[in-house]
Amino acid sequence: MLQSTSRGIQISGAFIIISMSSVMxxxxxxxxxxxxxxxxxLTRQTTEISIKTCLKNPPSLVGHFVFHHFNGxxxxxxxxxxxxxxxxxxxxxPLECQEREKLAIIIPYRDRQRHLxxxxxxxxxxxxxQRVEFTIFVIEQDPxxxxxRALMMNVGYLEALKQDNYSCFIxxxxxxxxxxxxxxxxxxxSPRHLAVAVEKWKFRLPFxxxxxxxxxxxxxxxxxxxxxxxxYFGWGGEDDDLGARLAVVGLKFVRPAxxxxxxxxxxxxxxxxxPVSKDRFxxxxxAKSRIWYDGLNSVVYxxxxxEKKKIYTHIHITVDRQKLEENVKLKNIELEMQHLKSSPINxx
Ligand code: UD2
Ligand code: MN
Numbered sequence: 001m002l003q004s005t006s007r008g009i010q011i012s013g014a015f016i017i018i019s020m021s022s023v024m025x026x027x028x029x030x031x032x033x034x035x036x037x038x039x040x041x042l043t044r045q046t047t048e049i050s051i052k053t054c055l056k057n058p059p060s061l062v063g064h065f066v067f068h069h070f071n072g073x074x075x076x077x078x079x080x081x082x083x084x085x086x087x088x089x090x091x092x093x094p095l096e097c098q099e100r101e102k103l104a105i106i107i108p109y110r111d112r113q114r115h116l117x118x119x120x121x122x123x124x125x126x127x128x129x130q131r132v133e134f135t136i137f138v139i140e141q142d143p144x145x146x147x148x149r150a151l152m153m154n155v156g157y158l159e160a161l162k163q164d165n166y167s168c169f170i171x172x173x174x175x176x177x178x179x180x181x182x183x184x185x186x187x188x189x190s191p192r193h194l195a196v197a198v199e200k201w202k203f204r205l206p207f208x209x210x211x212x213x214x215x216x217x218x219x220x221x222x223x224x225x226x227x228x229x230x231x232y233f234g235w236g237g238e239d240d241d242l243g244a245r246l247a248v249v250g251l252k253f254v255r256p257a258x259x260x261x262x263x264x265x266x267x268x269x270x271x272x273x274x275p276v277s278k279d280r281f282x283x284x285x286x287a288k289s290r291i292w293y294d295g296l297n298s299v300v301y302x303x304x305x306x307e308k309k310k311i312y313t314h315i316h317i318t319v320d321r322q323k324l325e326e327n328v329k330l331k332n333i334e335l336e337m338q339h340l341k342s343s344p345i346n347x348x
């Protein structure tokens with residue numbers, strides 16, 4: 001017999017109390033109070049059956065799927081995704097199982113409304129087929145300064161952690177759309193470069209050390225590399241800098257097979273506020289020595305607005321380039337002083 005009450009279900013003398021994460025069965029250890037149930041003796045035999053954890057390759061995957069431009073509105077998407085019951089700010093959880101990893105997708109962003117709508121239309125269905133628990137964070141840099149993609153990645157990491165204890169971070173171009181759902185958006189202990197076969201590069205790597213587009217980092221790795229460099233204003237260089245940082249801490253990117261890591265990329269021009277960086281080769285030249293003072297530990301920015309939308313979180317950032325660069329230099333001096341103080345000659 002199965003009888004439902006407001007707090008639990010009774011099956012032939014046993015109660016099953018359903019909580020968010022587990023199912024507890026209390027055998028013969030109950031007392032009823034009219035329709036309500038009071039558990040009087042929890043010390044008797046208890047059995048816990050966990051709701052199943054999500055599989056890494058769930059049967060819901062379809063393999064190759066097509067990217068379509070989206071012509072609707074954000075409201076259309078809000079309605080479309082209502083059935084998944086995202087929490088405010090766009091936290092989606094798989095309904096079928098429990099996922100341990102919490103993923104933050106960080107999108108460095110400015111003035112790409114059309115690409116953003118395509119992204120918001122394309123990504124959640126795939127991520128839910130993959131049984132990923134995720135939130136999309138759009139980190140928008142205001143128009144004052146040249147665009148700085150890696151700086152927005154640092155900001156996204158720090159701001160996402162203020163919202164929840166995310167354990168996996170995927171830094172994602174807004175104009176890249178995965179087209180094979182076997183490219184799983186979860187972290188491993190190594191950092192992963194996911195954009196292996198990109199349409200704009202004729203579906204192959206342009207060069208071996210290419211780390212553009214989409215990278216997945218577990219939290220521990222971001223901390224190890226002190227995040228990303230703050231110095232790359234304008235287009236280019238910051239993606240090569242990631243590889244240099246990983247080399248310093250003895251890590252390498254791993255990649256999914258090219259048949260999985262496929263991305264559709266719309267053709268677009270260069271953005272006004274993001275001219276090719278003239279400093280990029282100079283910066284790359286000393287990328288390895290900057291890692292300890294140029295990154296998360298020296299970033300300076302101002303949050304002007306946080307918008308918790310129904311299906312994603314939009315954070316608006318202002319950057320004072322002079323202040324930021326001064327702070328990075330100060331951090332360098334501070335670390336050098338500490339180093340000198342702790343050197344054996346000063347300890348005598
Ligand atoms: C390549 C890399 C990209 C990055 C960039 C150099 C690929 C597929 N992507 O992209 O990862 O290394 O070179 O910086 O090879 N953005 C805005 N607004 C702007 C400018 C940039 O939102 O005004 C964001 C947006 O998320 C965009 C990303 O920055 O997808 C990269 O900028 P891009 O699309 O102009 O550069 P692209 O396609 O050459
Ligand atoms: Mn692009």
